[in-house]
Amino acid sequence: MKTLGLIGGTSWHSTIEYYKLINELVGKEIGSQANPPLIIHSINIELMREQNKEKINTTYLEVSRKLEQAGAEAIIICANTPHMVYNYVQPKINIPILHIADAAGKEAKKLGLKKLGLLGNKPTMIGDFIPEILQTNYQIETIIPEVDYLSQAHQYVSKELTQGTFTEEAKQFFLAQIDLLVKRGAEGIILGCTELPLLIKQNEVHIPLVATTDLHAQMAVDFILSEKETGKVILR
Incomplete structure (x- = not known):
């Protein structure tokens, strides 16, 4: 198995979920008698x-270099928003960063989705680090909630979800946003906060949810096991 470096902490709740999922998914492939080599910062x-x-940018570059020096063969960032550093960090290290937008894009393409609503905190929703890759690599359009709702969404994410608080009020707010995005043409919804899949489940909505946490963890596992299975991994 290949060694994977994980950059976590933003939040630690999502980092635990990544660690748990990666170990569980690897276990399904190779059995519970072993687990993958992971380095967490x-x-x-x-x-x-x-x-x-x-x-x-400087901090994520410093941490990425430390993980590379420690033996990581790839890096996964255990959250959506910190992927804003990708274009700065990736050219300066010698191992790949497995981008969360690629994980979402591959799933959306497989489902035949052409227009996705994006939910998350404000930097994720208004940033270009997810929509740019989805448009360029997968020809998928991304839409976000109306400007009047962006700050409220951000508050729920930053003040509650990343603190491990999951309220019915927050759930109803995001379910309402999903309905509004569907009315504007969204064929699926990207849960672009790593904690959102812990709040909203697929059986609660009538369109596909592209849960970045699960898909990103699977992407990590595909990398970890790629040498064993195929001898190579195809990266963006």
Whole structure:
């Protein structure tokens, strides 16, 4: 098995979910007698709250280099928003970062979806690090909630979900946003906050949910097992 580096901490709740999923999925393939080699570096979530892009880029580059030096053969960032560093960090290291948008894009393409609603915190929804890859690599259009709802969505994510709080009020808010996005033509919904799949389940909505956590974890497992199965892995 290949060694994978995980950058977590934003939030630690989602990092636990990634660690759990990766181990479970590998176990399904090779049996419970073994588990994958993983190196985890947990970043203080306060870094993201400071919204200092230069500091965020520098920190993620420093951590990525440490993981590479420690023997990681690829890196997975255990959250959506920190993928804003991808274009800065990836050219400066010698191992691939497995991008969460690729995991979402491959699933959406398999489902035949051409227009996706994107839910998450405000930096994820208004940023281009997910829509750009979806449009360029998979010809998928991305839409986000109306501007009046962006701040409220961000509050639920940053003040509740990333703190491990999952309320009925938050669930109803995001279910309402899904309905509004569907009315604007969304054929599926990207749950672009790693904690959102813990709040909203597929059986609660009538259109496909593209749950980035599960798909990203599967992408990680495909990499970990790729040498054993095929001798190579195809990356973007």
